[in-house]
Amino acid sequence: MFLPDGFCIFVDATRYKGRVTSFVVRLTLETEDGPVNITRYDGAHGVPHRDQMSKAGRLTSKTWMHGVDFEAAMEYAIADFKENYRAYYEAWLKN
Numbered sequence: 234m235f236l237p238d239g240f241c242i243f244v245d246a247t248r249y250k251g252r253v254t255s256f257v258v259r260l261t262l263e264t265e266d267g268p269v270n271i272t273r274y275d276g277a278h279g280v281p282h283r284d285q286m287s288k289a290g291r292l293t294s295k296t297w298m299h300g301v302d303f304e305a306a307m308e309y310a311i312a313d314f315k316e317n318y319r320a321y322y323e324a325w326l327k328n
Contacts, residue, residue: 244307257274
């Protein structure tokens with residue numbers, strides 16, 4: 234899903250019997266050197282969360298979403314990135 238200014242949202246999900254069993258929603262920015270990851274939501278560790286990345290590709294923060302199922306977390310992630318991609322980019326620039 235393309236956003237303005239070279240930003241993209243990539244969604245990868247696995248479903249079993251109609252339920253999301255794993256997911257990753259990544260916010261990326263297209264650069265001269267290819268896409269870079271700004272932040273992502275995923276269900277690793279069994280709990281949905283958002284990982285903020287640095288320009289060096291390191292994890293700078295993790296925000297947990299306890300009590301939220303994977304389907305709802307995935308939908309939230311997409312909406313959140315559509316609305317707040319510039320703020321996440323600003324955070325990425327500072328790290």
